[in-house]
Amino acid sequence: MIGWVRYMERYGIRPIPTFSSRPKRHPRVLPDELVRKIIAKRFELRRSAEVVHFALKEEGAVVSLSSVKRTLDRHNLLKKRWHRSRHVSPPRPHVKHPGDLVQLDTIHLLRKDGTRVYIFTGLDVRTRFAHAWAFERANVRTALCFLKRMKKVTPFAIKMLQSDHGSEFSRTFSQRARVEHRHSRVRRPNDNAHLERFNRTIQDECLDALPKDAKVINRNLPEWLRYYNEKRHHFGLNLQTPLQVVRSY
Numbered sequence: 001m002i003g004w005v006r007y008m009e010r011y012g013i014r015p016i017p018t019f020s021s022r023p024k025r026h027p028r029v030l031p032d033e034l035v036r037k038i039i040a041k042r043f044e045l046r047r048s049a050e051v052v053h054f055a056l057k058e059e060g061a062v063v064s065l066s067s068v069k070r071t072l073d074r075h076n077l078l079k080k081r082w083h084r085s086r087h088v089s090p091p092r093p094h095v096k097h098p099g100d101l102v103q104l105d106t107i108h109l110l111r112k113d114g115t116r117v118y119i120f121t122g123l124d125v126r127t128r129f130a131h132a133w134a135f136e137r138a139n140v141r142t143a144l145c146f147l148k149r150m151k152k153v154t155p156f157a158i159k160m161l162q163s164d165h166g167s168e169f170s171r172t173f174s175q176r177a178r179v180e181h182r183h184s185r186v187r188r189p190n191d192n193a194h195l196e197r198f199n200r201t202i203q204d205e206c207l208d209a210l211p212k213d214a215k216v217i218n219r220n221l222p223e224w225l226r227y228y229n230e231k232r233h234h235f236g237l238n239l240q241t242p243l244q245v246v247r248s249y
Contacts, residue, residue, distance in 0.1 A: 089182035120146035
């Protein structure tokens with residue numbers, strides 16, 4: 001009663017305010033000692049929450065995995081999962097004319113010293129007209145450089161590109177290519193079957209006989225590509241050459 005009188009003397013007569021009934025400390029909150037133990041074990045092991053939880057269990061600590069995860073997350077000690085953004089590809093076109101769909105890929109040739117030389121390849125699905133060029137790096141810059149070279153040598157306009165999800169054919173490449181670009185399905189090499197076959201052919205008939213040096217390869221590629229596009233007869237083209245098919249349109 002005395003408390004109410006003092007309250008009225010201080011604040012006057014007014015409706016009784018409603019204060020939160022939430023407890024200052026949750027009854028199931030982890031003890032401070034256990035929290036310190038979880039954090040110390042995380043720094044000691046430098047492993048995931050699952051490993052930390054298992055190690056604490058072995059030491060006799062009674063704590064759930066979810067509590068360990070919440071504690072580590074609250075102290076910014078839980079590694080966040082990185083989700084790779086998905087590429088939204090345009091639908092595959094119905095190929096009727098040269099340039100409707102050009103497939104791109106990269107051949108990786110391993111040298112004895114552990115370094116690599118990269119052969120960018122491109123092939124028009126309708127005519128099988130192909131191009132290739134070697135680089136010391138495989139990135140967006142070299143991919144765009146290859147595309148620029150291919151546009152110069154192809155006797156038709158390229159309307160759509162298709163590639164796998166390699167880093168050289170990333171979203172940045174799509175934005176700078178100035179040609180509509182789609183990606184093949186993940187782990188579906190048959191989506192680029194025509195180019196995969198070309199990659200085997202160029203390795204068997206050209207690259208395997210050359211040293212793994214980009215300059216040497218590029219000196220020899222033009223002659224072999226002329227043979228492939230202008231003289232080599234293809235069963236898939238009714239024994240015509242790619243250039244003959246291009247000229248038929």
